[in-house]
């Protein structure tokens with residue numbers, strides 16, 4: 408998973424650990440206490456080592472981080488060493504731009520950075536994003552899986568739509584453009600909320616994409632607009648599982664959930680959790696190491 412590059416007034420640092428697959432979840436959870444977006448990268452082709460990486464403000468949350476790493480070591484049985492590196496914002500942004508050519512996603516979408524010359528893809532809906540900001544530039548397997556899933560379920564014409572964990576707002580904008588419906592987008596990260604609002608305005612979608620700050624299903628705007636007939640949640644396996652009951656409760660009968668941010672190895676666990684709450688599997692899409700689930704709440 409690529410990181411969430413963002414422009415920030417304060418200095419940023421990248422923190423990471425390299426661990427075997429069984430310890431990924433524990434360390435993902437530890438780093439989540441101080442980094443809002445976490446990246447998980449395969450270190451070698453044999454999938455024996457993974458790097459869990461996050462970006463945080465330099466010096467922030469050191470006590471919480473220390474405590475969370477101790478818990479991760481105890482629960483996983485792996486005492487991983489924390490690596491740190493400072494992130495130079497200019498070089499970082501330049502690298503981000505270089506790694507962000509126009510992306511074609513699914514059959515309907517083209518995602519292009521503001522730094523690129525406009526191109527015309529008449530058959531595709533073009534979404535313009537600033538590549539130097541929150542997660543969701545269209546190149547990541549989890550985002551691409553959600554866009555493919557959206558195309559597959561578009562014929563159901565969902566009308567009450569939620570993008571929980573919107574990042575750059577890419578999924579909310581894609582749904583609003585494709586379905587011509589209002590979409591509620593939320594994120595726990597204030598920067599992502601600002602970026603989503605800015606991206607929606609840049610794409611002429613401010614009237615359709617409404618974005619609010621909040622943590623998961625406790626976000627007042629989410630409660631206010633519930634129930635939904637389409638929910639996107641591209642977060643991570645662990646938070647998805649802990650939100651399964653709320654998701655099910657807030658889906659209309661016949662409603663669809665598109666879940667992503669899980670490695671293919673985590674699909675079984677996430678699926679089992681949601682099945683226990685009564686959702687049924689419609690499709691499992693794969694994009695490289697990443698799985699996307701299309702789940703449905705049965706009618707009646």
Ligand SMILES: C[S@@+](CC[C@H](N)C(=O)[O-])C[C@H]1O[C@@H](n2cnc3c(N)ncnc32)[C@H](O)[C@@H]1O
Pocket residue numbers: 443444541542543544545549550553571572573574575576577578593594595596599621622623624641642646668
């Ligand atoms: C992997 S990014 C997905 C961004 C975008 N939806 C996409 O598909 O590319 C996950 C986003 O979820 C947000 N997030 C994580 N935990 C959350 C929570 N409990 N409530 C709301 N947002 C959350 C993060 O801040 C991040 O922006």
